[in-house]
Amino acid sequence: MRVLLAITGGIAAYKAVDLASILRKRKDELKIIMTENAMKFVSPLTFAAVGNAEVYTDEFEYRGLISHTGLSSWADVMIIAPATANTMAKIANGIADNIVTASALAFKGPKILVPAMNVRMYENQVTQDNLEKLSKYGWKIVEPEIGHLADGEEGKGRYPENARIIFEMESLFTKKDMDNLKVLVTAGPTREAIDPVRYISNRSSGKMGYEIAKAAVLRGADVHLVSGPVNIQSPFNVKRYDVESTQEMAQRVLDILNQVDIVIMAAAVADYKPLETAQQKIKKGLSLDLKLVKTTDILSEISKVKRPDQFVVGFAAETQNLLENARHKFESKSLDMIVANDVSRKDIGFESDYNEVTVITKNETVHLERMTKNEIANSLLDILLKEIVKKN
Ligand code: CTP
Numbered sequence: 001m002r003v004l005l006a007i008t009g010g011i012a013a014y015k016a017v018d019l020a021s022i023l024r025k026r027k028d029e030l031k032i033i034m035t036e037n038a039m040k041f042v043s044p045l046t047f048a049a050v051g052n053a054e055v056y057t058d059e060f061e062y063r064g065l066i067s068h069t070g071l072s073s074w075a076d077v078m079i080i081a082p083a084t085a086n087t088m089a090k091i092a093n094g095i096a097d098n099i100v101t102a103s104a105l106a107f108k109g110p111k112i113l114v115p116a117m118n119v120r121m122y123e124n125q126v127t128q129d130n131l132e133k134l135s136k137y138g139w140k141i142v143e144p145e146i147g148h149l150a151d152g153e154e155g156k157g158r159y160p161e162n163a164r165i166i167f168e169m170e171s172l173f174t175k176k177d178m179d180n181l182k183v184l185v186t187a188g189p190t191r192e193a194i195d196p197v198r199y200i201s202n203r204s205s206g207k208m209g210y211e212i213a214k215a216a217v218l219r220g221a222d223v224h225l226v227s228g229p230v231n232i233q234s235p236f237n238v239k240r241y242d243v244e245s246t247q248e249m250a251q252r253v254l255d256i257l258n259q260v261d262i263v264i265m266a267a268a269v270a271d272y273k274p275l276e277t278a279q280q281k282i283k284k285g286l287s288l289d290l291k292l293v294k295t296t297d298i299l300s301e302i303s304k305v306k307r308p309d310q311f312v313v314g315f316a317a318e319t320q321n322l323l324e325n326a327r328h329k330f331e332s333k334s335l336d337m338i339v340a341n342d343v344s345r346k347d348i349g350f351e352s353d354y355n356e357v358t359v360i361t362k363n364e365t366v367h368l369e370r371m372t373k374n375e376i377a378n379s380l381l382d383i384l385l386k387e388i389v390k391k392n
Contacts, residue, residue: 001173002029004075004107006100007047009037011150012082012116012159017042019081019162020051026166031056031071033099035087059099068102077169078107081142082116082159085127092130092137110172113139114165119155142168167236170218177385179220182260185213186253186298188228190246192273194290195282202268203343205351206230208315209266211377213238219381224260226252228267246270246295253298257305262384264313265299266339303334311388313337313380319344323358323365330360336391337361337384361387 003023007016023030030053034044044055059068072078080087080100087100096102104111113134121127122144135141142165145158187209191199206227213225214235223238226249234240241256243249246269257263272292282288299314306312314335316326319342326340341348341357348356348370356370359380368379 001169002074002076003031003169004071004078004103005030005032005051005053006078006080006083006103007032007034007038007042008080008082008084008087008100009035009040010082010084010116010159011041013038013041015159015162016081017046017050019079019165020047020053022162022166024050024052031074033057033067033071033103035098035100037084056099059096059102061099068096068099069106072103072106072108075107076109077172078104078109078111079114079165079169080104080112081114081165083113085115085117085121085124085130088113088115088127088130088134091139092133111139112142112165112168112172114142114144114160115157116144116159117157118149118151119153119157122157123155140168140172161236163233163236167218174218176220178216178381181216181221181262182224183213183216183221183262183264184224184226184253184256184260185209185216185264186226186228186249186267186269187213188230189268190228190249190270190295191244192246192270192295193277194274195278195280197281200270200272200274200292202270203350204228204230204268206232207351207353208355208373208376209264210235211373212264212266212380215374215377215381221262224256226256226267246273246298250296250298250301254301254305257302257310260310262311262313262388263302263306264380265302266315267298268317269298270295297333299333299335309392311336311384311391313339313384316340317343323360326358326360337387339380359383363387363390 030051032047032053032055034057048055056067061067090101091104096105145160146156147158188206189202189204191201193199210232213223217223217237225238225240241252273295275291275293316329318325326338330338338360339357348354355373355376357368359366
């Protein structure tokens with residue numbers, strides 16, 4: 001995405017440096033504009049280096065294009081973060097007296113405003129009126145947070161988490177076709193303790209489940225994510241519950257089940273656990289005999305208690321006879337949809353950001369060619385939504 005990031009002169013300008021860094025890591029194309037006051041807080045060089053981006057500070061500067069008109073037609077989205085009361089007042093009234101306000105006036109695409117200031121300035125009726133006007137003019141306002149402010153006061157005015165700004169940005173470009181749907185996703189492996197320092201687990205990074213949770217929340221769903229131990233940040237706006245063992249995962253899932261419309265079991269659940277867990281560390285010997293017993297099959301438990309209107313999706317991680325094994329699981333676990341993938345392949349699955357899967361439903365079998373897990377997640381949700389319409 002082509003992002004035009006505008007910085008205005010508030011103390012929170014330093015927090016926008018991290019926003020520039022996040023946008024860069026996401027591989028967005030980034031150009032940055034700054035007001036004169038913004039430069040009193042952070043130098044353009046900092047933004048240029050951290051964001052790996054061109055920084056413009058003069059609306060009449062010519063670098064192959066006139067900066068304010070050129071940049072505003074180049075960008076897909078404009079973000080003003082932080083936005084001061086002064087800049088908001090100017091934009092709300094069509095004033096275009098610097099690179100940021102002039103670009104804002106010329107920009108026709110989706111636009112985000114992140115107000116951050118002292119609480120009294122924020123709560124002043126004139127600022128509130130300007131915000132209302134700006135929202136009417138199409139600005140998505142990311143409201144400031146309540147908390148400790150730079151001058152020692154407490155109140156509403158704090159610059160929000162950058163993850164929230166990114167979420168709002170992605171949200172502007174996402175169709176909201178899962179509004180009103182509640183979704184439960186499981187992700188990652190489960191662990192079964194052998195003793196206090198050892199466990200049995202499955203190979204799973206959790207990436208696929210997290211991408212599904214993220215895609216669903218962006219599409220407007222209310223998402224509960226029950227997660228085994230993984231090394232991934234929670235997607236913004238998702239309710240995450242961390243669990244370790246299969247029993248803990250089963251308990252959480254069954255607790256939440258009643259509240260949701262859709263269950264997606266992407267977790268790589270451990271199938272066996274030690275018959276007994278040693279209370280003390282087992283001392284090393286020549287060999288160790290472990291007696292393993294089956295864990296609870298969470299999907300089978302779900303199928304016993306689910307309502308007919310609930311839609312349940314399972315995954316099948318296979319190394320051979322992919323479709324045959326997946327079809328068997330689809331039937332035996334009474335699923336509405338199963339997503340099968342070949343985990344013997346090195347270029348997809350496990351740690352990879354890519355996947356290639358076959359989806360089986362009552363109505364069709366669809367092969368999704370190798371693509372990013374984000375794209376797979378969205379394609380799975382497309383198929384799922386079509387099936388829900390057919391089911392009800
Ligand atoms: N699953 C589950 N509870 C378990 C094991 C698996 O709910 N104890 C779910 C997984 O989350 C997945 C689906 O069942 O959605 C299939 O998991 P998989 O490990 O492929 O199959 P298993 O049923 O364990 O069968 P097998 O190991 O024999 O392939």
